[in-house]
Each structure stands twice: as C-alpha cells, then as structure tokens.
Amino acid sequence: MKVLIHQTPERAVRCVADILVKRLDLQPDTVLGLATGGTMEAVYARLIKAYRGGHVSFDRARSFNLDEYIGLPPDHPCSYWRYMEDRLFDHVDFGAGATCLPRGDAADPEAEAAAYERAIARSGDIGLQLLGLGANGHIGFNEPSSSLSSLTRIKTLTRSTRAANARFFDDPDDVPRLAITMGIGTILRAEEIVLLGFGEGKAEAAAAMIEGPVSASCPASALQLHDKVTVVLDQAAASRLKLREYYELVHPGGGDAVITPFQPAA
Numbered sequence: 170m171k172v173l174i175h176q177t178p179e180r181a182v183r184c185v186a187d188i189l190v191k192r193l194d195l196q197p198d199t200v201l202g203l204a205t206g207g208t209m210e211a212v213y214a215r216l217i218k219a220y221r222g223g224h225v226s227f228d229r230a231r232s233f234n235l236d237e238y239i240g241l242p243p244d245h246p247c248s249y250w251r252y253m254e255d256r257l258f259d260h261v262d263f264g265a266g267a268t269c270l271p272r273g274d275a276a277d278p279e280a281e282a283a284a285y286e287r288a289i290a291r292s293g294d295i296g297l298q299l300l301g302l303g304a305n306g307h308i309g310f311n312e313p314s315s316s317l318s319s320l321t322r323i324k325t326l327t328r329s330t331r332a333a334n335a336r337f338f339d340d341p342d343d344v345p346r347l348a349i350t351m352g353i354g355t356i357l358r359a360e361e362i363v364l365l366g367f368g369e370g371k372a373e374a375a376a377a378m379i380e381g382p383v384s385a386s387c388p389a390s391a392l393q394l395h396d397k398v399t400v401v402l403d404q405a406a407a408s409r410l411k412l413r414e415y416y417e418l419v420h421p422g423g424g425d426a427v428i429t430p431f432q433p434a435a
C-alpha cells in the first residue's frame with residue numbers, strides 16, 4: 170500500500186486528480202471505477218478544470234460507479250446518477266452510453282445487481298478504481314461485516330452511514346435504507362485502486378484500513394490484499410497512523426518515493 174500524506178486536503182485532491190489524468194493519458198480507453206460522496210466533489214471539479222484546459226479527455230474511457238440507492242430513479246435529485254451528471258458527466262466528453270451506474274429503481278434489484286456485476290466483468294474489469302472512505306471503514310456501500318470476496322449485491326445501510334449521508338437529503342428520513350453496491354471482491358479485481366480521505370472524521374477508519382488487521386469489521390482493510398493501492402490522505406486523516414513518520418519518510422510531502430542507489434564509501 171502506497172500511503173501519501175499531504176499537507177492540505179486541496180493537495181490531496183490535486184494528487185488524486187493528477188493520478189486520473191495521467192492514467193487517461195497513458196491509456197485513454199481506461200475503464201474507470203467512480204465514487205460519490207463529499208470527498209469526490211473537489212476531485213471532479215479539478216477533472217472538469219483539466220478537461221476545459223485541454224489536459225484530459227474522457228471520450229474513449231468508460232466508467233462504472235460503485236453504488237446507487239435502491240428506490241431512487243436516475244432523475245431523483247439525491248440519486249448518485251444525478252450526482253455524477255451534475256458533478257462530472259455533464260461537463261466532460263464521455264461518449265454516449267459510456268457511463269454506468271446500477272438502476273436504483275430496477276423492478277428486480279437483485280437481478281440488476283447481478284447484471285451490473287456481469288457488465289463490469291464483460292468490460293474487462295475496472296482499470297482504475299477511485300474510492301472514498303466511510304467513517305466506519307466502508308468502501309462503496311460495503312458496510313462492516315461485508316464478505317471480503319463479495320460481488321455486486323444489495324446491502325442494508327447502517328444507521329451511521331444514513332446519518333452521514335443525510336446532509337444530501339431534505340429530510341434525514343428520506344435517506345434510503347438499501348443500496349446496490351459493487352462488492353469488495355469486485356473492487357479488488359480492479360487493476361489499480363486510489364482511495365482518498367481527508368479530515369479528522371476519517372482518521373480512525375484510515376488507521377484501521379492501513380494498519381489494522383484485514384477484517385470484515387473494517388471493509389477497507391481488504392485493500393491490504395491488493396498489490397496496487399494508493400491511499401491519499403491529508404494531515405488530519407493521517408493523524409492516527411502509528412507508522413506515519415515512515416510513510417512520510419518514503420513519500421516526503423506525499424510525493425514520489427525518492428530512490429537513490431546505495432553509494433558505498435570509497
């Protein structure tokens with residue numbers, strides 16, 4: 170796990186946006202795994218800026234979002250489909266039909282989840298998966314106790330997750346109780362994973378994810394099993410890491426590792 174600790178949330182956001190831009194430059198037809206939540210808003214704003222400046226294009230890329238609330242149709246103001254349209258899709262050049270989310274209003278949500286999983290596999294799986302981090306350690310909507318090899322399916326949201334997401338709804342009671350989410354096994358099939366977390370509220374989950382045991386109690390800890398994960402944090406989110414000094418030694422200021430060959434004394 171590469172742990173990059175930045176001085177400010179803004180720098181952490183810039184770092185993640187740069188990773189995406191670089192990946193699309195190297196492989197324009199990358200299959201992106203996209204995330205929602207407050208954390209991603211600034212990342213998408215930077216990507217739009219990069220697109221407008223001619224630094225990135227999405228016209229050959231495809232995307233699959235992590236999750237969607239069950240019961241909300243795509244045009245519902247609080248659906249993740251709408252979130253993605255408003256914050257990214259309507260402002261960049263993805264081709265028609267290149268962006269996918271599960272349908273929250275599917276008549277048969279279980280069949281919808283299974284079809285979504287098959288569509289991801291048919292696309293060759295995710296090339297670069299973007300993740301946020303729930304304060305309880307969830308990724309996507311894989312709440313604590315999720316199977317570490319789970320596939321896309323229906324999950325019941327915890328009370329704390331519903332409370333955390335209530336700010337996006339007019340009434341806290343309107344937050345759906347169920348969601349369709351990519352599974353942890355689905356996420357782990359991605360070629361490369363980038364997780365972004367900032368703020369004190371993510372510090373405990375970040376420590377459990379990076380330094381705790383691999384356990385369903387902290388779904389994000391499953392990322393320890395993946396060989397290409399970059400975790401990008403700000404100072405506050407990194408504040409409970411026991412090995413923080415080591416991560417900062419390897420990646421000063423959240424930058425690339427400095428690898429200088431050993432020079433034996435003459």
Ligand code: GLP
Pocket residue numbers: 204205206207208209235236300301302303304308309310330334
């Ligand atoms: C939601 C999403 C997650 C996201 C998490 C963190 O529950 N399903 O994908 O990572 O919230 O949200 P925020 O970025 O708002 O803290």
